[in-house]
Amino acid sequence: MTLPGVSNDILTGTTLTVRLLETTDVHANLLPYDYYADRADAPGALTRLATLIAAARDEAPNCLLFDNGDFLQGAPIGDLPADPDAGWTGPHPAITAMNALGYDAAGLGNHEFNFGLEPLENALADAAFPVTCANALTRRGATAGDDETMVAPFLLLDRRVTDDAGEAHELRIGVVAVVPPQITTWDSHHLSGRVTSRDMVDAVRARLPQMRAAGAQLVVALAHTGIGDGKTRDSAEHAALQLAGLPGIDAVMGGHSHEVFPSETAPVAAGVDAAAGTLHGTPAVLAGFGGRHLGVIDLRLRRNHRGWQVAGHRSEVRPTRPAAATRPVPSDRAVTRVLAPAHRRTLQLMRRPLGETQAPLHTFLTRVTDCAATRLVTRAKRAALEHALRGTPEAALPVLSVSTAFRAGGRAGPRHFTDIPAGPLSRRHVADLYEFPNTLCGLRVTGADLRDWLERSASGFAMVAQGRADQPLFDPAFPGHTFDVVDGLTYRLDLSQPARYDVHGRLVAPRARRIRDLRFNGRPLRGDAEFVVATNSYRAAGGGPYPAWPGRAFLHRGRTLIRDHLADYIRAAGTIRAPDPPAWSFAPMPGASVVFDTGPGIRGHAEELRRLSLEDLGDTENGFARLRLRL
Structure with a gap:
């Protein structure tokens, strides 16, 4: 594998590649089923991503899978545990699917708090993977490093990895996650007096030396936040660009804004390099939303006297429906099977x-x-x-x-x-x-x-x-x-x-x-x-x-x-x-x-188009219907 930014002389020592996979903002789109229209044709789903995940794992021996938040809420199947009429007593369906996929870790998103703390805690209790968030606090400390957090402020994942020669090594990976501090505003009726928050950049900056001191050789930020403009603002909602500029972070996995990065639609700002897939030179990815993209970061590591160092990288997003494809990738059968009971109960309730x-x-x-x-x-x-x-x-x-x-x-x-x-x-x-x-x-x-x-x-x-x-x-x-x-x-x-x-x-x-x-x-x-x-x-x-x-x-x-x-x-x-x-x-x-x-479905309401004298100008390249209104 040839990666950009790698010179011949830097690869003279022991080398290996670590692949990081990201899902984000899945919003409980677990199956390719549109519960609102009652039809099986939704474009994105975690079961479709599962097929991409399996392929990505087959390509690389050292692979870790992360979710970057907003996995519990957003589709009716995700509402089952909180719906008193559902009669659902099993684990949260999103957790069931994520356990089946073998996630290595997850961060919290803002929508995880929508149902309140008890439903969130109940859902996470069934997770077979650790969850982290550095800035959702149960007690604010004198400094960010002293904060008490509702889940672990960071994780240390010890993994056995294989180098290019087939030799095994131990690698300790630090994982730190943050969520927009606005959670205490948006869900104040659930969180007031129980959970507070801190600026994302301040929280991560304080935890980086703690992770390194604990032996982290690689640090990954699960940043449930959009790219932003890189300007310093207290409690900014979108701060992935700022986070990427912190010394000691090796990769940033963003989200929240539903942006896709790297892509041609990436925001234009100092430090954003969509061609290289970097934010301030740090490899980064944002995998959209709704189970439509899988984020992939390949980190090329070389070992020297200071330990493992990032010597090269590649970032990409893999869509569930590639541009040239006539249909999305199929769903993974095993994950579909474990979701079948929740799917049947959701259909009964929705109908x-x-x-x-x-x-x-x-x-x-x-x-x-x-x-x-x-x-x-x-x-x-x-x-x-x-x-x-x-x-x-x-x-x-x-x-x-x-x-x-x-x-x-x-x-x-x-x-x-x-x-x-x-x-x-x-x-x-x-x-x-x-x-x-x-x-x-x-x-x-x-x-x-x-x-x-x-x-x-x-x-x-x-x-x-x-x-x-x-x-x-x-x-x-x-x-x-x-x-x-x-x-x-x-x-x-x-x-x-x-x-x-x-x-x-x-x-x-x-x-x-x-x-x-x-x-x-x-x-x-x-x-x-x-x-x-x-x-x-x-x-x-x-x-x-x-x-x-x-x-x-x-x-x-x-x-x-x-x-x-x-x-x-x-x-x-x-x-x-x-x-x-x-x-x-x-x-x-x-x-x-x-x-x-x-939406092009407006054409099914011809009488309303006539009443409002709206003129149909055809479809945009993104599939929207464009209309003209004379004021």
Whole structure:
């Protein structure tokens, strides 16, 4: 094997290659089954990765397999242990699959905390592999090196490896993992008073000398974080580039951002070399999400008087569906077999009937017009909050509801949209409409708060100029799930104004106002008017470009999952009626048109395309449908 950066003279001593394999952000996509559509054609899955893993292991004698977090949550099969209606008593299905694959170690991702600490601890108790995380803390120490962590802050893996001549050697590998410190914000209702966090770079910097002192000859960072821009920020969410610059790290395995690295789409920043597969010269890989890519780092080691040293490297990602292939790689039969009981139970649960809908429920146009799918969720949340507030003084306040469409394309691809036809509704449709395990929160807010909320939501659109054709509608920096709709108000979005906030929620244009004609019950909304808003725990805690609400604002903190409230609402209603007239729209801009990408399934809703005068411009190279909207 010839690797870049290896000179002849450096290979004169004993040499060997260690292969590191990464899965990350699998999000419980264990089998190639789309539980939302009830069909066996999902593009990615851990069982497909298992086939790639077996091939990669066959190619290299010294191979270690790691997962970089977000393995427990994201698909209905991963929700079984936390679903009281499931009747599931076995191990977490993701852990079952990972045990079958023989992982060497795993780090925690932010979504591991979504169900709370007890479900997480129960899941990990069945793991046949060690788990590490250096910055999820049960007690903050005087320094990062003194912190007490909820799982081991790092691991020391002793492996017997074979050199090029076939001789065996002992190699001690240090593994340190970190998770975005925002976990204590995003899941504060689970973690407050129990788990705190520390900056990722500070945590790793403190543990590196400890690992080396304990004999680690090679150090691998499982960094559940995106590449970032390399700039020093306290508690940065994306810091893989910074971590790669720390002396003493031999390889970085990143994630969280769902990026693929190395790739042509890698971010452009100082220190990022996609051609070499390095961050600040350190070999690195980010294996996408959803079980669609396997990350591979080959480290060429040479032994000298200081021990084993990295003399060369290669980084790559292997897709479950190569570009030239007509179909994905097949699933591994053995891993498929161990998942069969959980799969059968998930199908039984997902197919359980609840009610019916008179109108289609889809999210293809959720950021273009009022969305019946989102409206159904807001109505269910409002009904649940009104019930929770009965008998309290706040029950007299008007209740509004806020929601977003989680399945709205983006990096997840052109199939990542909700598309439920008119007709029966079952549990799988509820999971489709609301895939995250958030709980219900009720906040006391003012009219001024609501205006600010909507300005943050409206910041996800690009600025549009009068009289110009085919301008982009969305700002690509904003994920689709940052767009909130407030049900109970009417308003318009004026895209001739610049965005008031950036994707991090920072005020960038103080004089800009995109929200126009904001009204409640047909009257202009007063800034001092008081309301109660039904929202989710993630948003209430400051998820996305939104501020975290102070404790005094909370009138209700529920423990029931919002999707369970949604199931109850559908069951009680029996039939979901056609949606109300639109609550929001774009302010007219004569002569201006915008273009946006959505799922090709929108073509199955021809009447809606005609009603909105949307023009079909064909498919993009990524398989999205591109539409034109005249403002």
